[in-house]
Amino acid sequence: MRRVADAICAFCGCVCDDIDLAVEDNHIVEVKNACALGKAWFLSHHDGNRPACTIRGQPTSVEEGIDRAAQILTDARYPLVYGLSDTTCEAQRRAVAIADWIGGTVDTTTSVCHGPSGMAFQSVGEVTATLGEIRHRADLVIYWGGNPAESHPRHFTRYTLMPQGLFVPRGRKDRTCVVIDVRKTKSAKAADIFLPIKPRKDFEALWTLRALAKGLVLDAAGVEAETGVSLAAWQDLMARMKRARFGVLFFGMGLTMTRGKHLNSEALLALARDMNDFTRFVCKPVRGHGNVTGADNVLSWRTGYPFGVNLSRGYPRFNPGEYTATDILSRREADAALVISADPMANFCQPAREHLASIPYIALDPQDTATMRQAAVAFTPAPYGISAPGTVYRMDDVPLPLRPALQSPYPSDFEILSRLEDRIRQLI
Numbered sequence: 001m002r003r004v005a006d007a008i009c010a011f012c013g014c015v016c017d018d019i020d021l022a023v024e025d026n027h028i029v030e031v032k033n034a035c036a037l038g039k040a041w042f043l044s045h046h047d048g049n050r051p052a053c054t055i056r057g058q059p060t061s062v063e064e065g066i067d068r069a070a071q072i073l074t075d076a077r078y079p080l081v082y083g084l085s086d087t088t089c090e091a092q093r094r095a096v097a098i099a100d101w102i103g104g105t106v107d108t109t110t111s112v113c114h115g116p117s118g119m120a121f122q123s124v125g126e127v128t129a130t131l132g133e134i135r136h137r138a139d140l141v142i143y144w145g146g147n148p149a150e151s152h153p154r155h156f157t158r159y160t161l162m163p164q165g166l167f168v169p170r171g172r173k174d175r176t177c178v179v180i181d182v183r184k185t186k187s188a189k190a191a192d193i194f195l196p197i198k199p200r201k202d203f204e205a206l207w208t209l210r211a212l213a214k215g216l217v218l219d220a221a222g223v224e225a226e227t228g229v230s231l232a233a234w235q236d237l238m239a240r241m242k243r244a245r246f247g248v249l250f251f252g253m254g255l256t257m258t259r260g261k262h263l264n265s266e267a268l269l270a271l272a273r274d275m276n277d278f279t280r281f282v283c284k285p286v287r288g289h290g291n292v293t294g295a296d297n298v299l300s301w302r303t304g305y306p307f308g309v310n311l312s313r314g315y316p317r318f319n320p321g322e323y324t325a326t327d328i329l330s331r332r333e334a335d336a337a338l339v340i341s342a343d344p345m346a347n348f349c350q351p352a353r354e355h356l357a358s359i360p361y362i363a364l365d366p367q368d369t370a371t372m373r374q375a376a377v378a379f380t381p382a383p384y385g386i387s388a389p390g391t392v393y394r395m396d397d398v399p400l401p402l403r404p405a406l407q408s409p410y411p412s413d414f415e416i417l418s419r420l421e422d423r424i425r426q427l428i
């Protein structure tokens with residue numbers, strides 16, 4: 001038996017880098033320190049029992065698959081490259097290069113989760129900090145529209161509430177946790193204060209706090225009617241925010257994907273900025289997929305924009321709604337696609353799924369998904385983090401090198417996309 005210390009779990013955006021693995025006969029047999037989701041992720045990968053490549057469901061060589069994929073993408077007039085949140089930054093970089101060579105559109109799963117925040121960052125900016133800084137300093141932790149206790153089980157225990165920090169030495173006792181949400185989730189039950197706001201009223205609630213930060217006088221009945229929470233409760237929260245030595249606002253899809261979308265994110269970012277007139281206050285989106293933050297970073301440094309980028313004119317254009325994958329597919333515009341580590345056939349709307357099924361597309365995924373089963377060309381890559389190396393970004397934009405524990409008979413996403421890019425360059 002071999003032990004791998006400090007392995008990285010890339011299942012969710014927490015990207016825990018303290019996982020201890022036991023490996024026997026090229027299988028992970030024991031996982032220590034991970035949560036239940038992370039354990040399942042490490043133990044569910046079994047390499048070697050699927051073909052490395054299929055064309056229309058028939059097993060073939062990777063070489064033939066790359067040749068066919070390059071033909072499909074170079075023949076297309078409006079190709080789409082989509083996914084990218086569960087692969088390495090090195091592979092993401094190759095995917096953006098492919099989109100550039102074929103004059104396509106590149107979009108990531110950010111467009112269906114924190115896309116509105118990506119837009120808000122461009123207009124308001126982000127007062128930010130690493131999770132390490134938050135762990136050591138934050139004495140007021142606010143979660144807005146998210147349920148990390150279930151979606152990111154170690155967020156509380158590793159970064160925000162439980163650990164002892166340099167300036168919060170008593171751990172949980174030195175911190176106040178506030179959850180603002182439309183329902184009493186498991187996270188809300190773990191909080192000191194829960195504010196149940198009315199559904200679809202996040203913007204009004206955030207604007208109430210912004211007004212209170214500026215000392216404006218508000219009508220109590222109006223505030224409660226709009227937000228579902230009494231003015232006294234908002235005043236109490238604002239007093240705590242001003243008193244805090246270091247406050248943090250974490251926000252999830254309950255904020256970004258409800259009425260108001262990017263305006264909600266903008267309001268929250270602006271509130272965090274406002275609070276710095278009184279104390280140190282930061283904000284952070286809680287990101288889902290293991291390397292969705294890497295996808296945002298790679299697209300931003302390669303094109304200037306974090307998702308939904310069209311490259312057909314030889315320069316990048318950013319327009320969510322026009323260049324985002326669900327919209328392109330629902331309008332039946334794309335005539336070919338390259339889908340990397342995403343499952344749009346399982347989670348896109350019906351018109352988008354129907355159109356994707358009607359065009360030739362290439363898929364890469366270590367898992368046997370609905371998208372893989374209907375692909376014209378399907379590649380099974382080595383799972384990143386488990387048997388493929390590379391770089392991932394934690395949700396706080398800190399890059400971490402993966403420490404794969406296993407050998408894989410499959411090439412990595414990076415290797416497949418590198419060879420695909422080379423073949424495309426020969427054809428164009």
Ligand code: SF4
Binds near residue numbers: 013039
């Ligand atoms: S919290 Fe996320 S990254 Fe950490 S062990 Fe659990 S699933 Fe993995």
